[in-house]
Amino acid sequence: MYLRRLCIAALMVVTAACSGQSDTNIDGTPLPDIDPATLQGLAKAAFGAERVGSQQSPAPIGSYAKGCVAGAEQLAETGPTWQAMRLSRNRNWGHPELIDFVQQLSRNAARQPGWNGIYVGDLSQPRGGPMLTGHSSHQIGLDADIWMLPAANLNLSATERENISSISTRRSSGAYTNASWTRAHHEIVKAAAQDSRTARIFIFPGAKVQMCNDEKGDRSWLRKVRPWYGHHYHFHVRLACPRGARGCVDQAAPPAGDGCADAQQWVSNILNPPPPAPSAPAPKPSREYTVADLPQQCSGVLRSR
Numbered sequence: 001m002y003l004r005r006l007c008i009a010a011l012m013v014v015t016a017a018c019s020g021q022s023d024t025n026i027d028g029t030p031l032p033d034i035d036p037a038t039l040q041g042l043a044k045a046a047f048g049a050e051r052v053g054s055q056q057s058p059a060p061i062g063s064y065a066k067g068c069v070a071g072a073e074q075l076a077e078t079g080p081t082w083q084a085m086r087l088s089r090n091r092n093w094g095h096p097e098l099i100d101f102v103q104q105l106s107r108n109a110a111r112q113p114g115w116n117g118i119y120v121g122d123l124s125q126p127r128g129g130p131m132l133t134g135h136s137s138h139q140i141g142l143d144a145d146i147w148m149l150p151a152a153n154l155n156l157s158a159t160e161r162e163n164i165s166s167i168s169t170r171r172s173s174g175a176y177t178n179a180s181w182t183r184a185h186h187e188i189v190k191a192a193a194q195d196s197r198t199a200r201i202f203i204f205p206g207a208k209v210q211m212c213n214d215e216k217g218d219r220s221w222l223r224k225v226r227p228w229y230g231h232h233y234h235f236h237v238r239l240a241c242p243r244g245a246r247g248c249v250d251q252a253a254p255p256a257g258d259g260c261a262d263a264q265q266w267v268s269n270i271l272n273p274p275p276p277a278p279s280a281p282a283p284k285p286s287r288e289y290t291v292a293d294l295p296q297q298c299s300g301v302l303r304s305r
């Protein structure tokens, strides 16, 4: 309510900040026209070439797998309770809510035995958008990969951060956790899920079932933890669209309940794969997006200083 009143009061001055449109530079100066060739070019090439965030008011634009982010903030490469990994990728950028979330989670993780914080994998590119390699999501500055490797040493050099690997926490193709999975992982995933900003966490099915079995207290947070392919070297946190971010498209909420039966079904399907449905259509090859395919405001994000 307060925010709404603030926005109405400020309507004449900073419409962009309230609407999430962000179609001027941060100082209100208009953006230059976009080159038509850029509009028809591949979005991953255009966004992959950007080295810094846009000087616009922060706004996630579009959906997790088809969008971009205005005014992204860079996560410091090293903080008191985190280190960003694989610095050469320049993917330690996100909406300010995500940067704050990661720092908060790292402080929670630092309380776990053997953990002094977290190793942070990919967030987004400086202006979000599709990437040249990996991930179809992580496009709007609201997704973060958190390594399963306990962050014991927070003095890793840039070279070490390029070269060390995380650890897998699964066995039997993800049906079960392995000996590297600990109660600390449970507590860190739980802390991430209990943050009201979190919409979903993706993790391999065996970990979800393990947490379902081990959780003896409040189970409501388990609803946000969703079984998915891969995700045994890291778990993936997806924040909901921040309040008032109008150009941001939320994913539908997870089904009601703790989702434990669903995760158990995933495990059963890993252990006893069902035969493929004879009439299943061949999966469509996914088309690469051009800049013009993304929400129109994303070309503004590219044009901005």
Ligand SMILES: [Zn+2]
Pocket (backbone or CB within 6 Å): 135, 138, 143, 144, 145, 235, 236
């Ligand atoms: Zn991810």
